[in-house]
Amino acid sequence: MLNQSLIEDVLHAALETGGDFSEVFVEDRLSNHMTLQSGRLEKNLSGRDFGVGIRVFHGLKSVYAYTNDFTKEGLLKAAKKAALAIQQQKNSVTAILPLMRKTIQTVNPIEQMPNQVEKIRKLALLKKANEIAKNYDPAISQVMVRLMDEEQHVLIANSEGTLAEDKRVRTRLAIVSVASDGSDMQTGHYGPGAHQGFEFLENLDLEFYAKEASRMALNMLHADPAPSGKFPVIIDNEFGGVIFHEACGHGLEATAVAKDSSVFANKLGEKVASDLVTYIDDGTLKNEWGSMNIDDEGELSRKNVLIENGILKGYLIDKLNGKRMGMATTGSSRRESYQFAPTSRMTNTYIAPGKSTPEEIISNTEHGIYAKYMGGGSVNPGTGDYNFAINEAFLVKNGKLDKPLRGATLIGNGAKTIQNIDMVGNNLGHGAGMCGASSGSLPVNVGQPMVRVSEITVGGREA
Numbered sequence: 035m036l037n038q039s040l041i042e043d044v045l046h047a048a049l050e051t052g053g054d055f056s057e058v059f060v061e062d063r064l065s066n067h068m069t070l071q072s073g074r075l076e077k078n079l080s081g082r083d084f085g086v087g088i089r090v091f092h093g094l095k096s097v098y099a100y101t102n103d104f105t106k107e108g109l110l111k112a113a114k115k116a117a118l119a120i121q122q123q124k125n126s127v128t129a130i131l132p133l134m135r136k137t138i139q140t141v142n143p144i145e146q147m148p149n150q151v152e153k154i155r156k157l158a159l160l161k162k163a164n165e166i167a168k169n170y171d172p173a174i175s176q177v178m179v180r181l182m183d184e185e186q187h188v189l190i191a192n193s194e195g196t197l198a199e200d201k202r203v204r205t206r207l208a209i210v211s212v213a214s215d216g217s218d219m220q221t222g223h224y225g226p227g228a229h230q231g232f233e234f235l236e237n238l239d240l241e242f243y244a245k246e247a248s249r250m251a252l253n254m255l256h257a258d259p260a261p262s263g264k265f266p267v268i269i270d271n272e273f274g275g276v277i278f279h280e281a282c283g284h285g286l287e288a289t290a291v292a293k294d295s296s297v298f299a300n301k302l303g304e305k306v307a308s309d310l311v312t313y314i315d316d317g318t319l320k321n322e323w324g325s326m327n328i329d330d331e332g333e334l335s336r337k338n339v340l341i342e343n344g345i346l347k348g349y350l351i352d353k354l355n356g357k358r359m360g361m362a363t364t365g366s367s368r369r370e371s372y373q374f375a376p377t378s379r380m381t382n383t384y385i386a387p388g389k390s391t392p393e394e395i396i397s398n399t400e401h402g403i404y405a406k407y408m409g410g411g412s413v414n415p416g417t418g419d420y421n422f423a424i425n426e427a428f429l430v431k432n433g434k435l436d437k438p439l440r441g442a443t444l445i446g447n448g449a450k451t452i453q454n455i456d457m458v459g460n461n462l463g464h465g466a467g468m469c470g471a472s473s474g475s476l477p478v479n480v481g482q483p484m485v486r487v488s489e490i491t492v493g494g495r496e497a
Contacts (some may be wrong), residue, residue, distance in 0.1 A: 035060045035062060035187065035189045035199070036058075036060055036086070036104065036109075036189065038133060038197070040106055040109065041058055041133070041189075041191045041197075042130065042133065043106070043109075043110065044056075044058050044086075044088060044109050044110060044113045045057075045058060045113075045130045045191065045192070045193050046127075046130060047110050047113035047114050047117065048088055048089075048090045048113040048114075048116055048117050048193075049090070049117065049127055049128045049130070049193060050114065050117050050127055051117040051118060051120060051121040051122060052092060052120070052121060052122030052127075052128075053090040053091060053092050053117060053120050053122070053128065054091055054092055054093070054128050055090065055091035055128075055192065055193055055194065055353075056088070056089065056090050056091075056113075056130070056192065056193045057087075057088070057089040057090075057190070057191070057192040057193070057331070058086060058087070058088055058189075058190070058191045058192070059086065059087040059088075059089070059188065059189075059190055059330065059369070059372055059376075060085075060086050060104075060188065060189040060190075060372070061083065061084065061085055061086075061087075061186065061187070061188050061371055061372040062082070062083075062084045062186075062187045062188075063082065063083045063084075063184060063185070063186045063187070063371070064080075064081075064082050064148075064149050064184060064185045064186075065080065065081050065082075065083075065182070065183070065184040065185075066079070066080045066148060066149070066153075066156075066181075066182070066183050066184070067079045067080075067180070067181070067182050068153070068156055068157065068160060068180070068181045069178065069179070069180045069181075070157070070160040070161065070164055070178070070179045070180075071176075071177075071178045071179075072176055072177070072178075073161070073164055073168075073177075075157060075160075078153065083102075083371065083372075084102060084104065085100055085101065085102040085104075085371070085372035085373065086100065086101055086102070086104055086109060086112070086372055087099070087100040087369075087372040087373070087374075087375070088100065088101075088109075088112050088113050088116050089116070089375055090116045090117060090119075090120050091120075091354065091357075092120050092122050093357075094354070094357060094358055095120060096120075096354055096375065097116045097119040097120045098116070098375035099112045099113070099115050099116040099119075100112070100372050100373050102372075128193065130193040130194075130195075131193065131194055131195035132195055133191055133195055133196070133197040134195050134196075134197060135197045135198070135199075136196065136197065136198040136328070136332060136334075138198065138199075138200060138327050138328060138334070139327070140327050141318050141319070141320050141321075141325060141327060141335070142202075142203070142229040142230070142320065142321050142325055142326075142327065143320075143321070144201075144203045144230060144231045144233075145230075145231055145232075145233040146231040146232040146233050146236075147185060147203065147231050147232075148183035148184070148185060148203065148205060148231055148232055149183075149185060151231075151232040155232070156181055156232075156235075159181070159207075159235050159236075159240070160179045160181055162240055163179045163207065163209055163240050163243070163244045164177050164179050164244075166240060166241060166244035166245060167179075167209055167211045167244040167245070167247055167248045168211075168248075170211070170244070170245050170248035170249065170252070171213070171248060171252050173213045173214060173215060173252055173255060174211055174212070174213055174248050174251065174252065175212050175213065175214040175219070176211075176212040176214075177209070177210070177211050177212070177247075177248075178208075178209075178210045179207070179208070179209050179210075180207070180208040180210075181205075181206070181207055181208075181235070182204075182205070182206045182208075182227075183203075183204065183205040183206070183231075183232070184202075184203070184204055185201065185202070185203050186201070186202040186203075186204075187199070187200075187201050187202075188200050188201075188202070188330070190328070190330065190331060190332035191332070192331075192332065196331075196332040197332075198328050198332035200326070200327050200328050202229065202326060202327075203229065203230065203231050204227065204228070204229055204230075204323065204477055205227065205228060205230055205231060205232065205234045205235060206225060206226070206227030206228075206323070206466060206477075207225065207226060207227070207235060207238065207243070208223065208224070208225035209223070209224050209225070209243055209244050209247040210222070210223045210247065211223075211244075211247040211248040211250070211251040212251060213248070213251035213252045213254070213255040214255070215255055218255060219255075220251050220252075220254035220255040220257075220440065221251055221254075222246070222247040222248060222249065222250030222251030222252070222253075222254070222425075222426075223247055223250070223425070224243045224244075224246050224247045224250075225466060225467075226238060226243060226466055227323040227466035227477065228321050228322065228323055228466070229321050229322060229323060229324075229325045229326070229477075230321045234321075250407060250425065250426050253426060253438050254425075254426060254438065254440045256438070257427075257437070257438035257439055257440035258437055258438070258439055258440070259439070259440065259441050259494060259495040260403070260424075260427060260439040260440060260441050260442035260492065260493075260494030260495065261429075261439075261492065261494045262492055262493055262494040262495070263491075263492060263494075264489050264490070264491050264492070265401070265402045265403050265489065265490065265492050266399055266401070266402035266403075266430075266486060266487065266488055266489060266490075267402060267403045267404075267405060267444065267486070267487050267489075267490040267492065268395055268396065268399060268402060268403070268404045268405065268430065268484060268485070268486045268487075269405045269408065269482070269484065269485050269486075269487065270392075270404070270405060270406050270407070270484050271459065271461050271462060271463035271481070271482055271483050271484050272463035272464060272465035272480075272481065272482075273407065273408055273465030273467065273480060274405060274407075274408050274465075274480075274482055274484070274485070275383070275384055275385065275464075275465065275480035275481045275482035276408050276410075276411075276422070276465070276467065276480045277408065277411075277420060277422055277444065277448070277451065278313065278383075278385060278448065278451075278452065278480070278482065279380065279383050279467075279469070279478070279480040280411065280413040280420060280422075280448070281413050281418050281419075281420040281446075281447070281448025281449075281451065282298075282313065282418065282448045282449070282452055283313075283315070283380050283383045284296075284380075284413065284415045284471070285297055285298045285415060285418055285448065285449075286298055286313075286315075286340050286349050286350055287349070287350045287366075287377075287378040287379060287380070287471075288349050288350060288351040288352060288355035288356065288358075288359060288361075288366075288377075288378040289352075289355060289377045289378050289379075289471070289472060290415055290416075291349050291355070291359065292355040292358040292359050295415070295416050296415065296416070297416075297417065297418050297448075297449045298346060298349075298449070301346050302346055302347070302348070302349075303345065303346065303347075304345070304346055305344050305345055305346075306341060306344065306345070306346045306449065306452070306453070307341050307344040307452035307453055307455070308344055308452060308453055308454070308455040308456065309343050309344045310343075310344070310388055310455055310456070310457070310458045311341055311343070311344055311385060311452050311455055311458070312339065312341060312342050312343060312385065312386040313339075313340045313341035313383070313384075313385055313386075313452075314337065314338065314339050314340065314383070314384055314385075314386055315337075315338045315340060315350055315366070315380050315381055315382065315383045316336075316337040316338070316381065316382050316383075316384075317329070317335035317336065317337075317365060317366075317381035317382060318335050318336060318337055319382050319464075319479075322382045322464060322479050323382070323464070323466040323467075323477050323478070323479045324380070324381040324382040324383075324466075324476075324477055324478040324479040325381060325382060325479075326368075326381065328365070329352075329365045329366060329367045329368060329376075330367050330368050330369045330376040331352065331353050331363065331367040331376055333363050333364075333365040333367065334365055335365045335381065336364065336365045338350060338364050338365075338366065341452075348364065349361070349364070349378075350364055350366035350378045350379070350380065351363050351364045351366060351378055352366060352367035352376060352377050352378040353367060354377070355377065355378055364378075366378045366379060366380075366381070367379070368381075368473060368476050369473040369474055369476075370473060370474020370475050370476060371474065373474075374472075374473045374474040375473065376473055377471075377472055377473045379469070379471060379473060379476055379478075380469065380478050381478060381479070382464060382478070382479035382481065383478065383479070383480060383481070384462065384464060384479070384480070384481030384482055385458065385462075385481070385482040385483065385485060386462070387458070387459065387460050387461070387462040387483045388457070388458025388459060388460060388483060388485075389458075389460060390457050390458060390459050390460065390484075391459065391460060391461075392459050392461055392484045394457075395457045395459055395484055395485075395486050396430060396433060396434070396435065397433040397434070398433065398457065398486075399430045399433060399486065400430075400431075400432060400433060401430065401431060401432075402430040402486075403424075403427055403428075403429065403430065403439070403442065403492055404427060404428040404429075404430050404435060405424045405426075405427050405442070405444070406424075406425075406426045406427065406428065407424070407425040407426040408422060408423075408424060408425060409422065409423035409424065409425040410422070410423060411423060411443075411444075413448070417447065418447050418448035418449045418450075419446070419447050419448075420444070420445070420446060420447070420448055421443055421444070421445050421493075422443060422444045423442075423443050424439075424442040424443065424444065426438070426440075427439040427440070427442045439494070441494055441495050442492055442493070442494050443492070443493040443494075444490050444491070444492060444493075445490070445491040445492070445493055446490045446491060451487055451490065454487050454488045454489060454490075455485050455486065455487055455488075456486055456487070456488045457485065457486040458483055458484075458485050459483035459484035459485065460483060461483045461484055462481060462482065462483045463481060463482075463483070464479040464480070464481035465479065465480050465481060466478075466479060467479070467480055
């Protein structure tokens with residue numbers, strides 16, 4: 035991507051004014067987006083982004099610059115601008131250590147690179163998904179199918195001797211079905227994704243995902259308004275983990291912890307959750323959507339146990355916040371692109387499976403709400419207070435699923451919610467999503483088995 039001598043020159047230039055650490059991040063990204071709406075191809079875009087980010091530290095002060103001028107003159111100019119922004123009174127320049135290329139073993143084997151697959155094959159798959167979803171029921175009035183794939187090649191080098199390269203390949207399909215009865219419309223959505231090539235789509239169970247999107251839309255079209263009040267709530271697996279990703283996961287990132295702006299700050303070794311809760315972030319899961327071989331500081335990705343049997347065991351830590359906290363990095367530094375400085379972020383975050391079956395959890399709930407599919411929401415990262423929509427819900431009555439409900443929201447506090455988990459299922463599943471924060475929008479998995487929370491406030495339209 036860039037030759038080693040040029041990288042060394044850039045690292046040196048960034049340290050000329052007294053910095054004590056410099057870093058170069060090089061990115062070359064190929065991306066494709068296709069959208070089929072009502073059976074017609076509405077979008078077919080391809081693009082390539084190439085750029086270089088340069089970061090300099092002095093103590094806990096950090097400066098970041100980026101450029102897509104990858105000539106020697108352009109890169110040195112950007113490095114010197116960053117150096118000037120961090121200028122210090124210093125008589126000597128910090129030396130860089132010899133760059134040693136890191137050996138990386140991939141946990142994400144790729145069979146078919148997306149850019150080597152003809153677009154007509156991709157379009158055929160979109161049309162098939164559209165046909166399945168549209169033919170599910172006459173009430174399905176509209177279907178939209180989106181495909182995204184990308185190949186991202188990165189190189190990371192720093193003044194401490196790190197030199198690492200990696201290629202990341204991701205593919206995702208999203209199916210959105212709309213059901214209508216002439217006076218009302220409801221939507222169903224499913225969006226599976228993986229750190230894989232085109233083989234992910236060829237092996238995907240299109241029948242299940244397309245029909246499930248339409249079934250959800252149709253079910254919500256005929257659902258009753260959700261009640262409001264405090265109830266036991268059963269949250270199903272896969273994307274149900276979005277609540278804990280938002281309300282707990284972000285609070286375990288060093289970005290918040292180092293500034294004491296997290297409810298989990300300074301609580302290592304303390305009990306913060308139910309004994310049934312073990313919460314893990316693992317970037318090494320084979321071919322999962324949020325997986326990566328190395329993070330965006332060149333550290334090997336790893337499995338980080340954050341909470342174990344209710345006890346807080348660790349945080350997700352990047353280099354700069356690790357310096358603030360006096361703790362080592364955890365392979366958790368990520369960024370959307372070369373235009374963003376990296377910071378601590380999640381990869382594949384999930385609640386570990388328990389011993390209860392889904393059937394046992396439902397049958398042991400006399401009266402409550404079952405959240406089959408979660409939607410979006412908002413969270414205050416400093417307090418953990420959240421508000422999340424349920425895309426598909428059911429009333430639980432006498433230990434059985436009763437009528438479908440719509441318009442339900444869950445209102446609570448993440449730290450309290452994980453303390454109130456009283457049953458954990460054995461059906462761990464992961465759901466693909468995008469997470470936005472200070473270092474941009476990133477592919478992440480949220481996951482969990484089915485869990486039951488003894489009480490959550492449910493916002494609805496009925497008493």
